[in-house]
Amino acid sequence: xxxxxxxxxxxxxxxxxxxxxxxxxxxxxxxxxxxxxxxxxxxxxxxxxxxxxxxxxxxxxxxxxxxxxxxxxxxxxxxxxxxxxxxxxxxxxxxxxxxxxxxxxxxxxxxxxxxxxxxxxxxxxxxxxxxxxxxxxxxxxxxxxxxxxxxxxxxxxxxxxxxxxxxxxxxxxxxxxxxxxxxxxxxxxxxxxxxxxxxxxxxxxxxxxxxxxxxxxxxxxxxxxxxxxxxxxxxxxxxxxxxxxxxxxxxxxx
Amino acid sequence: xxxxxxxxxxxxxxxxxxxxxxxxxxxxxxxxxxxxxxxxxxxxxxxxxxxxxxxxxxxxxxxxxxxxxxxxxxxxxxxxxxxxxxxxxxxxxxxxxxxxxxxxxxxxxxxxxxxxxxxxxxxxxxxxxxxxxxxxxxxxxxxxxxxxxxxxxxxxxxxxxxxxxxxxxxxxxxxxxxxxxxxxxxxxxxxxxxxxxxxxxxxxxxxxxxxxxxxxxxxxxxxxxxxxxxxxxxxxxxxxxxxxxxxxxxxxxxxxxxxxxxxxxxxxxxxxxxxxxxxxxxxxxxxxxxxxxxxxxxxxxxxxxxxxxxxxxxxxxxxxxxxxxxxxxxxxxxxxxxxxxxxxxxxxxxxxxxxxxxxxxxxxxxxxxxxxxxxxxxxxxxxxxxxxxxxxxxxxxxxxxxxxxxxxxxxxxxxxxxxxxxxxxxxxxxxxxxxxxxxxxxxxxxxxxxxxxxxxxxxxxxxxxxxxxxxxxxxxxxxxxxxxxxxx
Numbered sequence: 001x002x003x004x005x006x007x008x009x010x011x012x013x014x015x016x017x018x019x020x021x022x023x024x025x026x027x028x029x030x031x032x033x034x035x036x037x038x039x040x041x042x043x044x045x046x047x048x049x050x051x052x053x054x055x056x057x058x059x060x061x062x063x064x065x066x067x068x069x070x071x072x073x074x075x076x077x078x079x080x081x082x083x084x085x086x087x088x089x090x091x092x093x094x095x096x097x098x099x100x101x102x103x104x105x106x107x108x109x110x111x112x113x114x115x116x117x118x119x120x121x122x123x124x125x126x127x128x129x130x131x132x133x134x135x136x137x138x139x140x141x142x143x144x145x146x147x148x149x150x151x152x153x154x155x156x157x158x159x160x161x162x163x164x165x166x167x168x169x170x171x172x173x174x175x176x177x178x179x180x181x182x183x184x185x186x187x188x189x190x191x192x193x194x195x196x197x198x199x200x201x202x203x204x205x206x207x208x209x210x211x212x213x214x215x216x217x218x219x220x221x222x223x224x225x226x227x228x229x230x231x232x233x234x235x236x237x238x239x240x241x242x243x244x245x246x247x248x249x250x251x252x253x254x
Numbered sequence: 255x256x257x258x259x260x261x262x263x264x265x266x267x268x269x270x271x272x273x274x275x276x277x278x279x280x281x282x283x284x285x286x287x288x289x290x291x292x293x294x295x296x297x298x299x300x301x302x303x304x305x306x307x308x309x310x311x312x313x314x315x316x317x318x319x320x321x322x323x324x325x326x327x328x329x330x331x332x333x334x335x336x337x338x339x340x341x342x343x344x345x346x347x348x349x350x351x352x353x354x355x356x357x358x359x360x361x362x363x364x365x366x367x368x369x370x371x372x373x374x375x376x377x378x379x380x381x382x383x384x385x386x387x388x389x390x391x392x393x394x395x396x397x398x399x400x401x402x403x404x405x406x407x408x409x410x411x412x413x414x415x416x417x418x419x420x421x422x423x424x425x426x427x428x429x430x431x432x433x434x435x436x437x438x439x440x441x442x443x444x445x446x447x448x449x450x451x452x453x454x455x456x457x458x459x460x461x462x463x464x465x466x467x468x469x470x471x472x473x474x475x476x477x478x479x480x481x482x483x484x485x486x487x488x489x490x491x492x493x494x495x496x497x498x499x500x501x502x503x504x505x506x507x508x509x510x511x512x513x514x515x516x517x518x519x520x521x522x523x524x525x526x527x528x529x530x531x532x533x534x535x536x537x538x539x540x541x542x543x544x545x546x547x548x549x550x551x552x553x554x555x556x557x558x559x560x561x562x563x564x565x566x567x568x569x570x571x572x573x574x575x576x577x578x579x580x581x582x583x584x585x586x587x588x589x590x591x592x593x594x595x596x597x598x599x600x601x602x603x604x605x606x607x608x609x610x611x612x613x614x615x616x617x618x619x620x621x622x623x624x625x626x627x628x629x630x631x632x633x634x635x636x637x638x639x640x641x642x643x644x645x646x647x648x649x650x651x652x653x654x655x656x657x658x659x660x661x662x663x664x665x666x667x668x669x670x671x672x673x674x675x676x677x678x679x680x681x682x683x684x685x686x687x688x689x690x691x692x693x694x695x696x697x698x699x700x701x702x703x704x705x706x707x708x709x710x711x712x713x714x715x716x717x718x719x720x721x722x723x724x725x726x727x728x729x730x731x732x733x734x735x736x737x738x739x740x741x742x
Contacts, residue, residue: 054689075702078697078699079699083697092695092712094715100708103704103708104699107698107701107704
């Protein structure tokens with residue numbers, strides 16, 4: 001059984017349809033990259049899989065581990081193992097990162113019938129993951145993303161991803177706004193999560209990230225559909241030739 | 255799929271948990287207000303002539319006053335003061351404070367009042383605790399605990415009525431010395447008909463070893479609660495005082511008009527914390543609920559004195575209160591930390607006044623207003639720097655958080671500066687609890703309920719940090735119940 005199966009997914013905001021029939025199958029152990037121009041629907045797809053209510057799903061299906069996730073709230077999806085690393089992580093004033101993360105981790109543990117992590121266990125867990133993402137321990141005491149630089153926010157997302165230990169990692173433009181060193185660190189964190197039981201879906205504009213997190217599949221999204229699928233070489237070709245030729249190919253096929 | 259706003263509203267419509275009524279036989283005054291009623295109350299309490307005179311003076315002045323309807327951002331029908339009972343005491347009449355009706359104790363138990371000392375009340379050995387409690391039920395104080403251990407330090411903590419009889423000099427000296435009988439409509443009404451309340455006196459150089467606490471409960475139908483609290487910290491003394499309140503769920507509006515006066519002499523510190531959870535009225539119709547018109551004021555009379563108000567206001571149909579500080583002594587410090595939540599049809603017009611008179615006086619105001627449902631929340635504050643207040647400083651921070659799109663947040667800061675060496679800072683913000691913040695929390699596995707709670711608690715963090723530990727926990731819980739459920 002596929003880990004994630006999206007069939008003929010249509011979704012949008014109010015009267016505007018953004019996803020116009022997306023089909024995508026992701027198996028455990030795979031890394032997929034979705035590329036495309038601005039406004040092609042890549043970020044919308046990641047948000048719809050996570051369950052953002054701003055978007056209305058009008059038809060199609062999404063199953064995760066065989067579960068119909070369209071019937072599930074975002075928190076239920078999260079507890080089942082879906083994680084979204086945000087393109088624009090929000091600030092939550094007054095809420096320290098460690099407090100927030102502990103609540104998140106324990107919400108998932110409760111769902112799985114596990115006892116809460118105690119303070120010592122939790123500290124051990126976050127210390128390990130902080131080292132992985134080369135984060136300063138002072139991060140934990142600061143309010144979530146408040147006053148963080150763009151790079152710090154992105155790093156914090158991948159750090160949270162590592163702590164939450166999801167089965168499906170959705171990374172929405174994690175590379176944007178990162179300098180090359182931060183990109184390497186973040187990619188290192190994501191690569192450490194690669195494994196036979198887990199899948200990663202990267203949404204990105206640029207091939208650059210894919211030098212560090214090498215995908216098994218690359219999909220091109222255009223006008224709300226996946227119009228072309230290839231391997232990592234497709235990303236290189238896109239880097240070289242841009243997206244227009246795919247548009248022409250698609251038009252010719254119709 | 256329901257929108258986040260709709261879900262918040264659903265969560266916000268949790269029911270009031272303290273709305274039970276109790277069938278306690280009460281000894282009440284006839285309904286209505288007149289000079290006879292004022293005399294009746296005074297006679298019931300066996301008061302000295304000077305106090306009756308004070309009441310009558312206030313009552314006669316009150317007749318000339320009008321309800322302040324024009325300036326506060328609150329709407330309510332004119333109150334019929336003849337439809338309220340001004341005195342109600344639980345029966346059978348207590349022979350002494352050590353014989354509290356077990357029914358009454360059961361109520362306080364249900365309310366979770368830290369009356370762990372109820373064992374002590376029943377003559378059993380005292381369990382260890384660090385909170386002394388005075389409990390006011392309708393109009394009278396029913397139990398004051400730990401009086402003995404406090405007395406060893408010379409601390410007086412008792413009901414106001416007892417203080418009138420046992421410490422008349424102190425009461426006479428300080429009563430109405432901060433809030434004069436003619437101060438405002440509700441304070442004047444209180445001065446005429448106040449029934450009981452708490453009294454605390456901390457003698458020179460004594461640091462009160464435990465938190466002093468009063469728990470107020472309005473129970474009887476159509477009853478107003480008019481309590482009077484007077485706290486005096488003598489030179490070098492310090493005290494932390496906690497106040498909590500609940501009321502049953504009733505369709506009629508019930509009036510609560512209290513007066514609290516604090517006096518801090520040289521180098522004295524008073525910290526006064528309130529968690530107010532009076533019945534807010536029916537969530538759907540707005541019917542019923544407590545009208546909370548309270549005058550609280552502290553005088554920093556001595557040099558280096560300090561008065562700090564912390565309030566968490568989650569209940570009442572209407573909240574109208576402005577805990578204030580008169581910074582008279584040089585180098586005195588006034589603080590006001592407030593969380594005010596209005597949900598459903600609640601209205602709050604609350605804030606503070608900081609009156610800088612002495613040199614180098616400092617004040618800090620941190621106000622957090624949260625509006626949900628159809629709630630209307632107004633911050634109203636006055637910072638006044640008088641001519642002699644050299645180098646006075648004020649810092650005001652005033653933040654509003656909106657949940658949903660049918661509620662309102664308003665800010666009315668007044669600043670009057672008559673000394674050019676002073677510095678006054680004011681910061682204000684209004685934000686809406688964002689769909690993006692909620693989605694962010696939920697995408698991490700937190701329920702909508704916990705997400706709202708975590709965001710709101712983060713918003714209130716600076717104020718909660720000022721509350722004594724036990725109260726901070728209770729405040730978070732209350733905010734939870736008033737808004738969204740359990741808080742971690």
